[in-house]
Amino acid sequence: MSHVEVRDLTVVLETRTVLSGVDFQVRGGDWLAVIGANGAGKSTLLRALAGVLPCSGEVLIDGRPARRLRPRDRARLLAYAPQAPALPVDMTVFDYALLGRTPYISYLGRESRRDREVTASVLDRLDLASFASRALGHLSGGERQRVVLARALVQQAPVLLLDEPTTALDLGHQQQVLELLDRLRLADGLTVVTTLHDLSLAGQYADSMMLVAGGRVAASGAPAEVLTEKLIGEHFDARVRVGTGAGGRPEVHLERP
Numbered sequence: 001m002s003h004v005e006v007r008d009l010t011v012v013l014e015t016r017t018v019l020s021g022v023d024f025q026v027r028g029g030d031w032l033a034v035i036g037a038n039g040a041g042k043s044t045l046l047r048a049l050a051g052v053l054p055c056s057g058e059v060l061i062d063g064r065p066a067r068r069l070r071p072r073d074r075a076r077l078l079a080y081a082p083q084a085p086a087l088p089v090d091m092t093v094f095d096y097a098l099l100g101r102t103p104y105i106s107y108l109g110r111e112s113r114r115d116r117e118v119t120a121s122v123l124d125r126l127d128l129a130s131f132a133s134r135a136l137g138h139l140s141g142g143e144r145q146r147v148v149l150a151r152a153l154v155q156q157a158p159v160l161l162l163d164e165p166t167t168a169l170d171l172g173h174q175q176q177v178l179e180l181l182d183r184l185r186l187a188d189g190l191t192v193v194t195t196l197h198d199l200s201l202a203g204q205y206a207d208s209m210m211l212v213a214g215g216r217v218a219a220s221g222a223p224a225e226v227l228t229e230k231l232i233g234e235h236f237d238a239r240v241r242v243g244t245g246a247g248g249r250p251e252v253h254l255e256r257p
């Protein structure tokens with residue numbers, strides 16, 4: 001299990017400070033849901049954690065500064081699924097997902113039977129086995145989103161960073177993906193950080209939540225501490241009613257003004 005600690009994370013893009021002084025920790029095997037209004041800085045946070053954006057501050061994985069890791073070692077620890085990456089349209093689903101094995105394949109080497117087995121098994125768990133030889137350009141939005149997630153899972157890293165992993169998915173596939181992540185977390189001790197716009201879903205699955213507003217942490221804690229009518233009203237400019245669902249977890253309902 002890998003513990004993630006972030007200290008004073010700051011990201012400046014062009015001349016704008018998009019994230020400022022962000023501190024948080026995720027215990028190994030826990031699920032943190034990052035929420036916030038459009039433009040709050042959620043994707044930027046995940047990209048900075050994934051090491052694809054320059055940032056200041058510190059990202060520590062099990063106490064080791066991520067910036068000092070070689071890209072290959074970092075990729076074995078952290079897998080990142082962006083929201084809507086540009087995909088090579090002619091590449092097959094299988095070959096794209098297999099790219100997740102890159103950190104395990106030696107330079108100029110070829111993938112092993114195990115690499116192909118891991119890839120096939122993840123595609124199967126995401127209902128993508130029958131798409132394996134299909135070109136990425138010939139997929140629906142939800143199928144593409146599952147393929148991006150598949151590539152991240154194929155990486156078998158102990159920390160998963162997922163940017164809005166369910167936005168394009170139908171209800172059944174949302175449930176399938178979130179349940180799969182939860183099972184992997186419980187069985188393999190994966191540490192999961194997701195951004196999620198669906199606040200009720202976030203509240204159902206996350207151990208802890210962090211509300212980001214204007215590039216800063218506005219609130220963090222257990223789902224019931226973050227999903228309050230007051231905080232949601234203030235930071236999303238939305239009128240909601242927060243009820244209590246299964247297991248005492250908060251459920252957020254939009255109310256007509």
Ligand SMILES: Nc1ncnc2c1ncn2[C@@H]1O[C@H](COP(=O)(O)OP(=O)(O)OP(=O)(O)O)[C@@H](O)[C@H]1O
Binds near residue numbers: 014038039
């Ligand atoms: N290259 C850039 N240069 C300057 N500002 C940028 C750049 N990229 C993103 N931003 C700004 O940074 C802010 C945070 O963007 P980010 O994508 O992290 O938001 P988000 O919380 O993920 O939003 P959403 O919910 O809409 O996906 C936004 O105001 C965005 O316009």
